[in-house]
Amino acid sequence: MSAQAVLSFEGVWKQFTVHRSEAPTLHAALVHPFRHWRQRTRFWALRNVHLDLSAGDMIGVVGPNGAGKSTLLRLAGGIGRPSSGRVRRRGTLGSMLSLGESFEPTLTGRENALTSAILAGYTRRQALARLPEIVAFSELEEFFDEPLRTYSSGMTLRLAFAVASTVQPDILLVDEVMAVGDLPFQRRCLDRMHELQESGVAVLLASHDLDQVESVCGRAIWLDHGRIRAEGAADHVCGSYREAMRVETERRSPLSVERAPSTEPLRRGENRFGTLEVEIAAVRVLPEAVPQARASGSSPIRVEIDLEPHVPVESPIVGVSLHRVGDGVKILDVSTAGDGVELGTLHAPTTVILMFDRLDADAGSYRLDIGVYERDWRYGYDYHWQAYSLEVLGTAGATFGPPRRWEVR
Incomplete structure (x- = not known):
């Protein structure tokens, strides 16, 4: 881990096991009555990933579904452990991934925000002092004391981003923050991420929106089948990814x-x-x-x-x-x-x-x-x-x- 890095992936591999049940034919079941018809398949979600994120960096992560983007962010957020290699972090973490999983549907938005702030390291008094800023950013004043199970996915996203970005993390992990929400909310999110970046917060953003990554990120990585296929300036990486998609679509298109x-x-x-x-x-x-x-x-x-x-x-x-x-x-x-x-x-x-x-x-x-x-x-x-x-x-x-x-x- 370099002296400047707050988040580092050092030769990270991550393997998952998928269990599939195979339905046997009647003949096969009679011939092999004691055979286990449950298949186990292993696949590598990440393959030898090296990545350093320094204070003030904003790095975009692009790639198709199944490329490893969510696995990368989950490991960065401390959810799970790599099969090989090491993930190192310095400082506090703000993650929409971990927040989404730790939110309790039966608690109100206020109670979830308060609990998340305390889990981030604040005292109860400090967490209570942050609540006005969280509710103002999320614009959920009318719903803040309603159970989370009554929230739409967009409302939950607003609350998660508001909490993650308000607790003053050293590292902010964001997964598809712009997939839901109206234009003013998107602008507020982008403005907040820029404010955090200028204050020294490192941001790792996974997104399918290449225009968004190009506009807000200085650097980007392109994941493909768990490997980093390209890394560098965001416009160059996104351009290479677009071209690969165009070539593949064109190759498959009828004349x-x-x-x-x-x-x-x-x-x-x-x-x-x-x-x-x-x-x-x-x-x-x-x-x-x-x-x-x-x-x-x-x-x-x-x-x-x-x-x-x-x-x-x-x-x-x-x-x-x-x-x-x-x-x-x-x-x-x-x-x-x-x-x-x-x-x-x-x-x-x-x-x-x-x-x-x-x-x-x-x-x-x-x-x-x-x-x-x-x-x-x-x-x-x-x-x-x-x-x-x-x-x-x-x-x-x-x-x-x-x-x-x-x-x-």
Whole structure:
């Protein structure tokens, strides 16, 4: 561990064992009646990882699902131990991972925040003094004394980030902080991370949002099958990762294809990309114009996505993002994987429905990106770039993240 490093991975390997039950045929069961039909498979989640994080560093971690990002952050946060190698830390730790696991659903937001601050090393009096700052940042005043089990995932995220970033850690570990939440909340999170970085806090941020990593991180690492495939300046690493995804998608793409129905013209190589093993056959945004959400009322939105698989695919991911017309700012980026929704094996036409109880966005014109991706985000089956319109009518409005739910039919 170097003299400047506050977090160090020294040749870290991490292995997991997966148990799978194998259903025997009747013949096999009769021939081998005492055989154990439970298979055990080992795989390496991390392979010989070397990484130093110094005070004031902000390092992004990118890579597809299953690359080892969450395992890296969990080991950095002291959750689990490496199979080989060593993880060293200096100073206090603020981790959204460990907070999420230590939150107690039956306790209120206030009680969870107080307990987490005490576990971080504060006295009870010091922890109580931090509560006003935590509740102000999270904007959960109306819900702070409600049980955590009544919180949405976005509300829990707000509380976790507020606690982790308020206890003045030496190291802050953040996993997909921008996957949920409205644009003002995202900005507050980014501003808070920059403040902590300028004060000497080291930040390790795992994210699928490459634009975000490029904009906030000076350095980045690209994990692939547990190994560091690239390390260096964030723009260089993210650019290399993007190019690898583009090459893989292009390699798998057919030479020609009939255009799927759409409300907007789709042109291969311009605003439509993918292998088309699964096609987005139709998208319906209902309604296409909504009044701006207010604290006193809601403006629900429904996005229906018809998928047509040409071959069976296992556990594809559907993603939806929303960009503001004019400056292109991304105000929303959600996916079935990020929200814990499993599509299973897709072998027949399927409709995936995303429902927002309200959309916290300024009045104006917006465009939606909609895509269906391979289960580990390694390439896209069908991706429609800014092909669908949404109008938000009104003036400046609410700032609270949109409650939402998914359905697969």
